Amino acid sequence: xxxxxxxxxxxxxxxxxxxxxxxxxxxxxxxxxxxxxxxxxxxxxxxxxxxxxxxxxxxxxxxxxxxxxxxxxxxxxxxxxxxxxxxxxxxxxxxxxxxxxxxxxxxxxxxxxxxxxxxxxxxxxxxxxxxxxxxxxxxxxxxxxxxxxxxxxxxxxxxxxxxxxxxxxxxxxxxxxxxxxxxxxx
Numbered sequence: 001x002x003x004x005x006x007x008x009x010x011x012x013x014x015x016x017x018x019x020x021x022x023x024x025x026x027x028x029x030x031x032x033x034x035x036x037x038x039x040x041x042x043x044x045x046x047x048x049x050x051x052x053x054x055x056x057x058x059x060x061x062x063x064x065x066x067x068x069x070x071x072x073x074x075x076x077x078x079x080x081x082x083x084x085x086x087x088x089x090x091x092x093x094x095x096x097x098x099x100x101x102x103x104x105x106x107x108x109x110x111x112x113x114x115x116x117x118x119x120x121x122x123x124x125x126x127x128x129x130x131x132x133x134x135x136x137x138x139x140x141x142x143x144x145x146x147x148x149x150x151x152x153x154x155x156x157x158x159x160x161x162x163x164x165x166x167x168x169x170x171x172x173x174x175x176x177x178x179x180x181x182x183x184x185x186x
Contacts, residue, residue, distance in 0.1 A: 009121075010070070014113045015080060017070040024071050027079045031100050072101070072114045080105045083114040088122070093129035093177075095122050112145050116184070119149070123177045130176050136161060137169040146173040150183040 010017040069084035081101035088095045097118050101111050122128045133151065135142035147153070151173040159167035 005075075010117060011075070012113050012117065014075070014108075015072050015110050016075060017072060017083065017114060017117055020069050020071050020082070024079065024082075027071075027102065028082070031081070031102065070114070070118075072110055074110075080110045081114075083111075083118060085118065085122070088126065088128065090126075090128075093127070094132060095126075095128050095130075096132050106141070112149060115145070115149055119175070119180055119184075123180045128177065131174060131180075133173045134170050135173075136163070137171060143171060143173075149175070150179060151175045152179070 005011055005016060008016065067085040067088055069082060071082055072080040074080060079102065081099070083097060083099045086096040086098045097115060099111050099114065119131065122131065131151070132154075133146055135146070137156075143153075152175065153171060154174045155172045157170040157172065160170040161168045
């Protein structure tokens with residue numbers, strides 16, 4: 001049997017992206033149990049998660065083509081995490097991305113690879129002009145990833161988020177389409 005993913009757009013040498021499926025529900029539940037990760041991603045300490053009922057047809061997994069969500073998996077099919085467009089504003093050509101990686105899969109470059117794929121799609125297929133991202137001051141891994149992707153730190157919003165008993169600064173990052181092309185399309 002030939003490799004069906006040979007010419008697949010949403011794949012590189014590390015990972016593949018696919019739309020969310022009901023089989024991913026258990027992994028999403030596990031992610032929600034990682035309180036430190038969720039605090040960094042959603043900027044709050046969440047109430048205990050509940051298992052969501054998914055019907056056999058996967059009706060709760062309807063794709064949103066305006067701001068699609070993807071499951072990240074290794075080329076061998078192992079679940080890594082999830083990535084999605086937080087918003088896409090076609091009028092202004094701006095977008096933001098949300099990313100969560102399983103604790104056991106962090107530090108392997110999977111998040112950066114997924115972000116690059118979403119950049120490629122946003123800048124070259126959707127013709128968007130500006131990525132805007134942010135993370136909390138104590139999320140060092142996200143700060144390093146943003147900079148390694150070629151994003152510029154555009155500012156700091158001081159004491160913007162109250163979480164886990166203290167105020168945190170929010171670091172703002174951005175990348176324009178021309179900056180993306182200068183970095184990745186040489």
